[in-house]
Amino acid sequence: MTDVHRLYAITHSLYSGRARAYLIKQGIPFQELSTGHESFKAEVLPKGKLPTIPTLVTPAFEVIRDGAAIIEHFEAANGRPCQPAGPRQQIISALFDVIGTDGLLRPAMHYRWNYPEENLEFVGYHFLHSQRDTPQRQDKTDYMMDRMRYAAQIFGVTEQSQGLVEELYLEYLDALNGHFEQYPYLLGWQPCIGDFGLLAPMYAHLGRDPHPARLMQQRATRVYRWVERMNRADQDVPEYFTPGTEFLANDEVPETLLAVVRVLAEDFVPETRAAAECINDWLAQHKPEAGTAAVGRLANPLGNGEFTVRGQTISALAQPYRFYLLQRVQAIYAGLAATDQASVKQMLQACGMSDILSIKLDRQLERSDNLEVWQA
Ligand SMILES: N[C@@H](CCC(=O)N[C@@H](CS)C(=O)NCC(=O)O)C(=O)O
Numbered sequence: 420m421t422d423v424h425r426l427y428a429i430t431h432s433l434y435s436g437r438a439r440a441y442l443i444k445q446g447i448p449f450q451e452l453s454t455g456h457e458s459f460k461a462e463v464l465p466k467g468k469l470p471t472i473p474t475l476v477t478p479a480f481e482v483i484r485d486g487a488a489i490i491e492h493f494e495a496a497n498g499r500p501c502q503p504a505g506p507r508q509q510i511i512s513a514l515f516d517v518i519g520t521d522g523l524l525r526p527a528m529h530y531r532w533n534y535p536e537e538n539l540e541f542v543g544y545h546f547l548h549s550q551r552d553t554p555q556r557q558d559k560t561d562y563m564m565d566r567m568r569y570a571a572q573i574f575g576v577t578e579q580s581q582g583l584v585e586e587l588y589l590e591y592l593d594a595l596n597g598h599f600e601q602y603p604y605l606l607g608w609q610p611c612i613g614d615f616g617l618l619a620p621m622y623a624h625l626g627r628d629p630h631p632a633r634l635m636q637q638r639a640t641r642v643y644r645w646v647e648r649m650n651r652a653d654q655d656v657p658e659y660f661t662p663g664t665e666f667l668a669n670d671e672v673p674e675t676l677l678a679v680v681r682v683l684a685e686d687f688v689p690e691t692r693a694a695a696e697c698i699n700d701w702l703a704q705h706k707p708e709a710g711t712a713a714v715g716r717l718a719n720p721l722g723n724g725e726f727t728v729r730g731q732t733i734s735a736l737a738q739p740y741r742f743y744l745l746q747r748v749q750a751i752y753a754g755l756a757a758t759d760q761a762s763v764k765q766m767l768q769a770c771g772m773s774d775i776l777s778i779k780l781d782r783q784l785e786r787s788d789n790l791e792v793w794q795a
Contacts, residue, residue: 421478422448422478423448423449423450423478424442424447424448424449424450424475424476424477424478425449425450425451425452425458425475425476426438426439426442426449426450426451426452426473426474426475427451427452427453427454427456427459427463427472427473427474427475427476428451428452428453428472428473428474429451429453429454429472429545429549430545430623430627431542431545431546431549431623431624431627431628432472432473432623433524433527433619433620433622433623433624434471434472434473434486434520434619435472435473435486435623436618436619436621436622436623437473437486437490437519437520437615437616437618437619438473438475438486438489438490438615439451439473439650440610440614440615440618440622440649440650441489441490441493441501441615443650443651443652444501444610444615444649444652445493445497445500445501446652447493449475453548453549454470454472454474454549455549455550455551459474462476463476463482466482466789467482467483467484467789468484468712468788468789468790469484469789469790471484471485473485473486473489475489475492477492482789483789484789485786485789486520486615486619487516487520487743487744488786488789490612490615494612501609501610501611501612501614501615502611502612503606503611503666503670504666504670505666505669505670506670506751506755506759506760506762506763507670507671507672507759507762507763507766508606508611508666508667508670508671508672509751510748510751510752510763510766510767511605511606511613511672511676511680511766512605512606512611512612512613513612513613513744513747513748513751514613514680514748514772514775515605515611515612515613515614515616515617516612516613516615516616516617516744516747517616517741517744517745517747517748518616518617518683518687519613519615519616519617519618519619519620519621520616520619520740520744521738521740521741521744522683522686522687522690522741523588523617523619523620523621523625523683524574524620525571525574525575525576525580525584525686525733525735526584526585526587526588526591526620526625526631527620527623527624527625528567528570528571528574528576528624529571529576529581529584529585529588530588530624530625530628530630530631530634531567531571531624531628531631532567532568532571532576533571533576533581534628534629534630534631537629537630537633538628538629538630541628541629542564542628543560543564546560546563546564547560549563550563566717570717573717573720573723573735573736574735574736575733575734575735575736579731580731580733583728583729583731583733586729587682587685587686587728588625589638590682591679591682591683592634592635592638592639592642593638593639594675594678594679594681594682595639595642595645595679596638596639596640596641596642597675597678598673598675598676598678598679599641599642599644599645600641600675601673601675602659602667602673602675603644603645603648603654603655603656603659603662604645604648605617605676606666606667606672606676607663607665607666607667607671608654608656608662608663608664608665608666608667609654609664609665609666610649611666614649615649616744618646618649621642621645621646622646622649622650626642626643626646644658672766677766677769677770678770680767680770680772681770681771681772683772684770684771684772685728685729685771686726686728686733687772687775688771688772688774688775689726689727689728690724690726690733690735691741691745691774691775691778692724692726692774692778693724693725693726693735693737694724694735694737694738694741694742695724695737695742695778695779695780696724697721697722697723697724697737698715698721698722698737698739698742698780699780699781700722701721701722701737702780702781702782702793703781707782707793708793709792709793709794709795710787710792710793711792711793712790712791712792713739713740713743713784713790713791713792713793714739715736715737715738715739715740716738716740717736720736721737721739722736722737723735723736723737724736724737739780739784739791740791742779742780742784743784743786743791745775745778746783746784748775748776749776749779752776763776764776782794782795
């Protein structure tokens with residue numbers, strides 16, 4: 420049996436970048452295939468349940484769909500190399516995982532779809548080449564691209580909100596650049612789970628599509644370097660002259676990183692609150708049976724949350740998946756000793772993020788057979 424994993428993914432896919440970087444950093448050999456590959460429909464989809472990427476096939480032919488599940492598979496097997504030990508760092512790592520996978524969709528989609536003069540040819544190449552060469556190839560490509568343009572609006576990017584989306588993104592980018600002046604990763608000298616989550620929007624869209632990549636290179640060189648670094652197997656830190664090798668000592672979360680959290684909280688917190696209200700209303704109405712798949716993806720929307728940021732109202736798709744990952748942050752918090760809880764809460768309060776510890780859905784989510792499902 421070969422020890423090479425198969426990663427169904429594609430270069431321009433947001434969630435793929437997270438799992439791919441993890442495999443690269445952990446030295447796990449893999450071959451990347453697109454879902455256009457014949458084996459995907461025939462062998463993988465029946466076990467993966469949904470046609471999403473990334474989906475991993477292990478050398479033992481186990482199919483794992485979902486980036487978080489792929490990372491968890493290796494973390495659980497290998498002594499959690501990417502989870503820091505201290506409570507503050509653990510919470511920050513898990514929080515960046517949620518924010519990266521679900522909290523930066525607006526800038527990612529905006530900077531991809533609303534700068535067609537610079538991006539369209541590049542993005543079009545990738546969409547076209549994720550399809551097999553059939554007579555319907557161009558039609559399918561056009562359909563997929565239109566669907567993603569529409570997704571940008573559904574996530575809350577409208578003509579009115581575009582200015583605000585850029586304002587928030589640039590403040591965040593500047594803060595993150597400031598952080599990487601000190602350290603090459605979020606929590607010091609090695610990547611944590613949160614680095615991989617954050618990479619999702621920062622690689623395929625914001626760090627690679629022509630317009631936002633140029634913006635990142637010119638305005639936030641150190642962020643651009645982090646994106647490169649996250650896709651290399653080595654530590655890749657030549658510009659830091661006295662590098663360490665581990666997470667920062669004494670459970671330190673640097674002030675430079677808290678400054679990033681402060682900017683991110685501005686829309687992440689009200690959006691989370693609005694999404695919870697929307698999904699809780701939906702749960703009260705629909706009362707899904709325990710074990711039912713938690714829908715709410717683009718293909719199967721269950722409603723929008725409305726919230727206000729800097730005086731602007733935004734309406735965005737409420738997705739249960741955000742809460743699946745947020746539950747992990749809340750579970751870490753629930754398991755801490757009272758003094759550690761107090762220290763975590765104080766840290767999050769200082770950057771406007773503490774409400775995420777208590778915003779909850781009325782029903783918990785769990786994974787079962789490659790799906791997120793409602794618990795009883
Ligand atoms: N929760 C999944 C989401 C994956 C996902 O939605 N991937 C997109 C591409 S970036 C996809 O496959 N979309 C196709 C679809 O939803 O049908 C993960 O984190 O892996």
